[in-house]
Amino acid sequence: MAESESGQDKTEDPTEKRKQDSREKGEVARSKELNTLAVMLAGAGGLLIYGGALAQDLLEIMRLNFSLPREVLLNNGSMIQYLLHSGKIALMAVQPILTVLLIAAVLGPISLGGWLFAGSSLAPKFSRMNPASGLKRMFSSTALIELLKAFAKFLIVLCVALSVLSSDIDDLLRIAHEPLEQAIIHSVQVVGWSTLWIACGLLVIAAVDVPVQLYQSHKKLLMTKQEIRDEHKDQEGRPEVKQRIRQLQREMSQRRMMAAIPEADVVITNPTHYAVALKYDPEKGNAPVLLAKGSDFLALKIREVAVANNVLLLESPALARSIYYSTELEQEIPAGLYLAVAQVLAYVYQIRQHRAGKGKRPDPLKDLPIPLDLRRDS
Template sequence: MAEDPESGGEKTEDASSRKLGKARDEGQVAKSVEIPSVFVLMAGVAAMYAFAFYFYQNLMGVFQFNYNFQGVPDFTRLEAIRLLYVHTEKILMTCLPVFGAVYLTALLANFAQVGFVVSWKALEPKPSRLDPINGFKQKFTSRAVVEFLKTLIKVGVVCLVCYYAIKGELTEISRLYDNSTGAILLFILKVSFWIFIKVCLIMIVLAFLDYAYQKWKFLEDQKMTKKEVKDETKQTEGDPMVKSRIRQLQHEAARKRMMADVPEADVVVTNPTRLAVALKYDREEMDAPRVLAKGAGPIAANIRKIARENDVPLVEDKELARNLYSHVDIGKEVPVEYYQAVAELLAYVYGLKNK
């Protein structure tokens, strides 16, 4: 796969949902023009079959109007306008069922492929589209070659089907001169109907093959380089260095708030130098003693320092300090399993303070 010098490397990574969404907003979707074409053709055939008698009546009316002269018509300008109006109305009314079925089917076929997409960006004027050199280059891309081959196959298929269909009816065609106008019309409708059916069956296969190719080609074109994936991750999730700095600031702010609560503690449990846990109990506001602050290493040393400066008792209890540090978060109450040990500790402290 070719390298993309602007994005920094070879496109080997699958497109992210963000990039696919952006491409969709710009009107770039995996879409096959053959899917609507074949369904439009099928809708036209179905409409012709369903309204065959209606077509027959209208066409017979046109033939009778034009070839059943009561006399020599006076072909004036007014008569020419009247004839144009009459024939235009007849043609439109005859084709209206087919037009309606084809239009509705084309909308549904496109909606089934890509859903409801309205992209104003795709309609924006771009100077690059007026560049004749770029336009010439587009004629020799892999997509253009595939489209050219696809067109040749479609034309070839239609020609072969028509050839063999007409060839099989040559005997019947040679005897049409002896039939009525109505019989000739019915024969043309019948042969045309079966030609359409055969063409549709072949075009359905080609349409689904083309859709699979267009889907694959679209996903290949949307692939990303490793640098693009990394840049997009930074945009969506943030730069890892910035996020790390934010977390660091948050931890520092939380530590400052924690240290500000140490003077309110009733006791600081130590083990004695590595850990420190500050506890407070207010029977009117708390159901159980609460951990106001905890830390290890330098943080523990700072907690002990603040406790000494504010006359908060320091009590050494290695096991209790280790358990509270490991199992109780800051601001949480002491679990039931530590009630006995904490109660004894607080009783000792309260005794020192003559409470």
């Protein structure tokens, strides 16, 4: 069972984020044996398929270069032409096999772990230049496994190669007595089949190595319960950070609210526990809007700002509580409070007229009509 640096057992399966981070770092399961097997099989298949054409092209090069006319031997410039022509034939001869090998070299690695390009893997790591770290890797359990795997691969390839050579001994001896053209074609076929059987021997190693690599990759990604909790906090946001953000949002909202109080028509109070500031714009023709609200200390600050800006304070405990609990900031009051607030605004208008010397002082408001479903007990 794997352990983390903190001493906790890594018993939990990796999360999707852990897997994605690992892929971005280039840390995915890869099997060198699978890559070698793919290249060997592709090379053997290429020799068997295109071996005949390759042998014919080799014969063409040999005939071209071993049967030179006299005038060519005496002309130094002709040798360059023969060399270029021979190179062209050789390139065209090996091109199909090289194409097959290139495809195998690409498909082999991506068959396990998929296509992946991680720039971080190309960055130099100076820790690899540390002799102590190098010695630690040389004598680690991973190095021992790689050594045993290499030795097993050597034994399997050796056994398969000896078996193939012993079964092909008659063909190899027959090649010596065949005409040159037939011997070359026969040799390419023998090499192709021998390579194919040796590659098939590597199937055993690849069949063992692929599950081992998958297991080791999964084991490396295992997480502790604490790591999962920390990752969840990072994704969802740490509680202390979220609390700080909410606090800043509340402070910003309060500052905007306080800045809007001077524009209010009236501030209705409880008188001490609640305070709400209302604004009515007759040009828009909508319902009055709640500019500010608060309780206890915040209610006191709202009253202070209202007094400092000559905003009328009106004491109506029932209406203040109803608006406080039923209306959000910068929202219109509910329809059930239209009549009560209309009476308040009319009262405010009369007070302003009285202060301007254009009318008598109105009587205090009493028994404002507040629906039962909007009432809040003190």
